[in-house]
Amino acid sequence: MTGAGPPCFHCGEPIPAGTIIRARLAGREEPMCCHGCKAVAEFIAGAGLDDYYKYRDAAAARADEAYRPDRWSAYDRADLVERLSRPEPNGARSITVLLEGLRCAACSWLADRALHLQSGVLDVSVNPATARARFVWDPAKVRLGDLLRVLEHVGLRPHPLAGEPAGQLSTLERRTALKRLAVAGFGMMQVMMFAVPLYIGESSGMEAGIRELLRLVSMLIAVPVALYAGWPFYVGAWQAIRARGISMDVPVSIAIALAFFASVWNALRGHGEVYFDSVTMFVFFLSLGRYVEMIARHRAGSVADALARLAPVTARRVRGGTVEDVQAVELAVGDELLVRTGEVFAADGAVLEGDGRVDESMLTGESTAIVKAPGAPVHAGTQNLGVPLRVRVAAVAGDTVLSGIVMLLERAQAQRPRLARAADRAAAWFLGRILLGAAAVFAIWCFVDPSRAFPATLAVLVVTCPCALSLAMPAAIAAATAELARRGVLVAQSDALEVLARATHVLWDKTGTLTRGLIRVEEVRPLADVPDSECLRLAVALERMSEHPIAKAFLASDQGAVTASDLVIVPGQGVEGRVEQRRLRIGSPDFAAGLSDIASAPAWLAGESWVCLGDRSGLLAAFRLTDQLRPEASHCVAELARLGLASEIASGDEEAAVARIAERIGIGRHAARLRPEQKLARLEALQAAGAVVVAVGDGINDAPLLRGADVAVAMGRGSALAHTSADLILVRDSLDELPDTVQLARRTQRVIRQNLAWSIVYNVAALPLAAFGFVPPWLAAIGMSLSSVAVVLNAMRLSRTPRNRSGRNWTLSRPAEVA
Amino acid sequence: MSIIYVLIPLGLVLVGIGLWAFFWAVGSGQFDDLDSPGWTVLSDDERPPATPARDEKDER
Numbered sequence: 038m039t040g041a042g043p044p045c046f047h048c049g050e051p052i053p054a055g056t057i058i059r060a061r062l063a064g065r066e067e068p069m070c071c072h073g074c075k076a077v078a079e080f081i082a083g084a085g086l087d088d089y090y091k092y093r094d095a096a097a098a099r100a101d102e103a104y105r106p107d108r109w110s111a112y113d114r115a116d117l118v119e120r121l122s123r124p125e126p127n128g129a130r131s132i133t134v135l136l137e138g139l140r141c142a143a144c145s146w147l148a149d150r151a152l153h154l155q156s157g158v159l160d161v162s163v164n165p166a167t168a169r170a171r172f173v174w175d176p177a178k179v180r181l182g183d184l185l186r187v188l189e190h191v192g193l194r195p196h197p198l199a200g201e202p203a204g205q206l207s208t209l210e211r212r213t214a215l216k217r218l219a220v221a222g223f224g225m226m227q228v229m230m231f232a233v234p235l236y237i238g239e240s241s242g243m244e245a246g247i248r249e250l251l252r253l254v255s256m257l258i259a260v261p262v263a264l265y266a267g268w269p270f271y272v273g274a275w276q277a278i279r280a281r282g283i284s285m286d287v288p289v290s291i292a293i294a295l296a297f298f299a300s301v302w303n304a305l306r307g308h309g310e311v312y313f314d315s316v317t318m319f320v321f322f323l324s325l326g327r328y329v330e331m332i333a334r335h336r337a338g339s340v341a342d343a344l345a346r347l348a349p350v351t352a353r354r355v356r357g358g359t360v361e362d363v364q365a366v367e368l369a370v371g372d373e374l375l376v377r378t379g380e381v382f383a384a385d386g387a388v389l390e391g392d393g394r395v396d397e398s399m400l401t402g403e404s405t406a407i408v409k410a411p412g413a414p415v416h417a418g419t420q421n422l423g424v425p426l427r428v429r430v431a432a433v434a435g436d437t438v439l440s441g442i443v444m445l446l447e448r449a450q451a452q453r454p455r456l457a458r459a460a461d462r463a464a465a466w467f468l469g470r471i472l473l474g475a476a477a478v479f480a481i482w483c484f485v486d487p488s489r490a491f492p493a494t495l496a497v498l499v500v501t502c503p504c505a506l507s508l509a510m511p512a513a514i515a516a517a518t519a520e521l522a523r524r525g526v527l528v529a530q531s532d533a534l535e536v537l538a539r540a541t542h543v544l545w546d547k548t549g550t551l552t553r554g555l556i557r558v559e560e561v562r563p564l565a566d567v568p569d570s571e572c573l574r575l576a577v578a579l580e581r582m583s584e585h586p587i588a589k590a591f592l593a594s595d596q597g598a599v600t601a602s603d604l605v606i607v608p609g610q611g612v613e614g615r616v617e618q619r620r621l622r623i624g625s626p627d628f629a630a631g632l633s634d635i636a637s638a639p640a641w642l643a644g645e646s647w648v649c650l651g652d653r654s655g656l657l658a659a660f661r662l663t664d665q666l667r668p669e670a671s672h673c674v675a676e677l678a679r680l681g682l683a684s685e686i687a688s689g690d691e692e693a694a695v696a697r698i699a700e701r702i703g704i705g706r707h708a709a710r711l712r713p714e715q716k717l718a719r720l721e722a723l724q725a726a727g728a729v730v731v732a733v734g735d736g737i738n739d740a741p742l743l744r745g746a747d748v749a750v751a752m753g754r755g756s757a758l759a760h761t762s763a764d765l766i767l768v769r770d771s772l773d774e775l776p777d778t779v780q781l782a783r784r785t786q787r788v789i790r791q792n793l794a795w796s797i798v799y800n801v802a803a804l805p806l807a808a809f810g811f812v813p814p815w816l817a818a819i820g821m822s823l824s825s826v827a828v829v830l831n832a833m834r835l836s837r838t839p840r841n842r843s844g845r846n847w848t849l850s851r852p853a854e855v856a
Numbered sequence: 857m858s859i860i861y862v863l864i865p866l867g868l869v870l871v872g873i874g875l876w877a878f879f880w881a882v883g884s885g886q887f888d889d890l891d892s893p894g895w896t897v898l899s900d901d902e903r904p905p906a907t908p909a910r911d912e913k914d915e916r
Contacts, residue, residue, distance in 0.1 A: 164889045212882050219878050254864055
C-alpha cells in the first residue's frame with residue numbers, strides 16, 4: 038500500500054512503501070516514485086530547466102518506466118520526415134506534434150525551452166489548449182528524431198500528426214463561437230443602452246421622434262444578434278425536430294423567434310412593447326454558456342487525437358530476408374512484420390516466430406501481459422513487451438480490432454441516449470409550464486377583455502421564457518461548473534449535472550479506476566529463514582534486466598545495490614541467475630522450487646498471483662503481486678452508497694482479482710472478463726431496468742461503456758479516447774471528488790428549482806399588476822433587474838461552498854434523498 | 857436634442873468598427889491561445905527569475 042510520506046516530486050503520485058528513489062535537484066534530495074520520473078527530473082534539472090517545478094500548476098504525467106530512446110530513430114528517415122512535415126523557407130521544415138502530458142502553461146514553457154536549447158531549432162510555438170506544438174527546424178543541423186527524443190526526455194511524449202490541416206476543425210469552431218459571442222455581447226450592451234432611456238421616457242415623457250429612433254436602432258442591432266449569434270440554436274432545434282425529438286434548442290428558438298418578431302412588428306408599426314433587450318441578453322447568456330462548455334469539450338480532446346496516440350506511424354516489414362522500415366499505411370494483408378521489444382503493433386496479425394508477451398491492457402483492461410506463442414493473434418495498438426516477434430499481418434487499417442472499438446464508440450455516440458433523455462425532460466418541463474401559464478392568461482383575458490388577450494399572452498410568453506430560461510438554469514450551471522473546475526472536475530457536458538443528481542447506480546471499471554493500474558509487491562511471505570528485505574533485494578537483482586511487467590513490480594523497490602549474472606529467461610516460467618555466488622530462480626512456484634531437490638511448491642501458492650524465489654535449498658519467499666488499490670476508493674464507494682448510489686464492478690480482468698478488489702472495497706456485485714461490448718450490454722440491462730447509471734473508467738476498452746452511460750466519468754490520467762467519451766473528467770486523477778460532485782449536482786438542481794420558482798412567482802405577480810397599470814414601467818424595469826440579480830446571486834451560492842475534502846465525517850442532512 | 861440623431865448613428869459606426877477589429881483579431885489567431893503568451897516573457901531569458909510573484913501570492 039502507499040506510504041504516508043511525501044508524494045513523488047515529479048508526478049505527484051504517492052510513493053509506494055519501501056521505495057527509496059531520490060533525485061538530486063538544485064542541491065536538494067527529492068523523493069521520486071520510479072526511475073522513469075527520476076530520469077525525467079534529472080534531465081530537466083540538467084538542462085537548466087528546473088524552474089519548471091516552480092511555475093507548474095499541475096503535476097506532470099508519470100514517466101514511463103520502460104522508456105526506450107530508440108523508438109525515435111525511425112523519424113530520422115528522410116521520406117518519413119517528408120511526409121510528416123511541411124517545407125519552410127531556406128530548406129527548413131515544420132511539423133505539428135501532439136504532446137501527451139501537456140497539462141499547464143509551465144509544461145508548454147518547458148517544451149518551448151527544451152526545444153530552443155537545441156541548435157537548429159528555428160521557431161517553436163506551443164498551444165496548451167490543444168496540447169499541440171509546432172516547430173520549425175533545419176534538417177541540415179539537427180535530426181527530427183533527436184528533437185522528439187528531447188521532448189520525451191522532459192516527460193512530454195510527442196505524437197507527430199501527419200497532414201493535419203493548418204486551420205483545424207476545433208480552432209475554427211472556437212473562432213466562430215467567439216465571433217458569435219462578441220456579436221451577442223456588443224449587441225446586448227448597445228441595446229441595453231437604448232433600453233434605459235426608453236424605460237425612463239415611458240414615465241417622464243419623450244419626444245416621439247427620438248423614441249422612434251431608439252426603437253429602430255435597437256432593432257437594427259438586434260437583427261445580427263438574433264440571426265447570426267442565435268444561428269446555432271435554430272440549427273440545433275431544426276436537427277432535433279427532424280430527428281423527431283425535442284431538445285433544449287427548441288423552446289430556446291421559439292422564445293427568441295417569438296420575442297424578436299413581435300418586437301420587430303411593434304417597432305415597425307410604431308407602438309406596442311419591444312423586447313430587444315430581452316432577446317439580446319437571452320442570446321448572449323446562452324451563447325456564453327455554450328462557449329464555456331465547448332472550451333471544456335475541446336480540452337477533453339478528440340477522437341482523432343486519441344487515434345494519433347495509438348497507431349504507430351512506422352512498421353518494420355520483412356521482405357526477402359531483409360528488414361525495411363515502411364509506413365504503417367503501406368502495409369497489406371500477408372506482409373511479414375518484425376516487432377521489436379517495446380514497439381506497438383501497427384496491424385492485427387498472427388505470431389509467426391517468437392514466444393512473446395504483449396500488453397493488451399488498452400483493449401482488455403487486463404493488467405498482466407498476455408503470453409503469445411506462434412499462431413496467437415496480436416492486435417494493432419497493443420505493445421510488445423517480450424522478445425522480438427515476427428508477425429503475419431491479418432488485418433490493416435479499418436479492419437483491425439482497434440478500429441472496431443472506435444466504430445462501436447461512434448455508434449454509441451450517435452444514439453446518445455442520455456443526452457436526448459435529459460434534454461427531453463428539461464424541455465418538456467419548461468414548455469409545459471410556460472405554455473400552461475400562457476394558456477391560462479389567454480383564457481382569463483378572453484373573459485375580461487378579448488381585445489387585449491393576444492398582447493397579454495405574448496407578453497407572458499416573451500417575458501417568462503427569457504427570464505426563466507436565460508438565467509435560472511444557465512447561471513446555476515455555470516456557477517456549479519466553475520466550482521467543479523476549481524476542485525479539479527472538468528464538466529464537458531453541462532446537462533450531465535442534471536442527470537448526475539438523479540443517478541442511482543455506479544458502474545466501475547477496475548484497472549486504472551479503482552486501482553492505480555500499476556503492479557506492486559503487496560506482500561512478502563518468507564518461506565525460509567531469510568528476512569523479507571533480503572529476499573526482496575535478491576528478487577530485484579534477478580528481475581532488473583527483465584522487460585516483463587511483473588519485473589516492474591520489483592523494480593519499484595530497486596535500490597541498485599546488487600546485480601545478477603548468468604541470467605537465463607525461461608518464457609512463461611521465470612528467471613534464473615546468479616547473485617553473490619548463489620544460484621537463484623524467481624517465477625512461478627513450481628519453477629522456483631525446481632532448483633532444489635524438494636518436491637513441488639506448497640498447494641496454497643497455486644491460484645493466487647504468487648511469485649516465488651527459490652535457491653538450491655528450497656523456496657525462500659513468496660511475493661504477492663497486486664494492482665495497487667487507490668487509497669480513496671473504498672471511502673468513495675461508501676460515500677456514494679450513503680448518497681444512494683449502488684456500485685458494481687464491470688472489469689475485463691480475471692475473476693479472482695476482481696472478486697478480491699470488490700471484497701476489499703465493499704462492492705457487492707461484480708462481473709469479470711467482460712469485453713467492451715459485454716460491458717455495454719450490462720449497462721443497457723441496468724438502464725432497461727430503470728436505473729440512471731454513472732460509469733467510471735479510464736481505458737480505451739471503457740470508451741463504449743462511457744458513451745452509453747447516462748453520466749460518464751473518466752480519470753484524468755485515462756486514455757484520450759476515454760476523455761472524449763466522458764461528461765466529467767477527474768483531472769486530479771483521484772476519486773475523492775466524486776461524492777462531492779454528486780452532492781453539488783443535487784444542490785445545483787435545488788438552486789435551479791428555487792430560481793425557477795422565484796422567476797415564475799415574480800412574473801406571475803408582476804405581470805398582471807403591470808398589465809392592470811398598477812406598476813409604472815420604470816418600477817417594472819427595476820423590479821426585473823432586481824429579480825435577475827436575485828437569481829444570479831442565488832446561483833453564486835454554489836461556488837461559495839466550503840470544500841468538503843475534510844468532509845469525511847460530514848453527514849448529509851437529507852436522508853430522504855438517500856432513499 | 858437633435859444632436860442625438862447624429863450621435864446615435866455615429867455610435868453605431870463605432871460599434872461596427874469595434875466588431876470588425878475583433879473579427880480580424882479572432883481570424884488572425886489572436887484568441888487561439890490565451891495561456892502561453894504570458895509565459896513567453898520568461899522564455900526570452902536564459903533563466904527566469906528565481907522567485908516569481910505568483911508563488912508569493914499563493915503562500916499568503
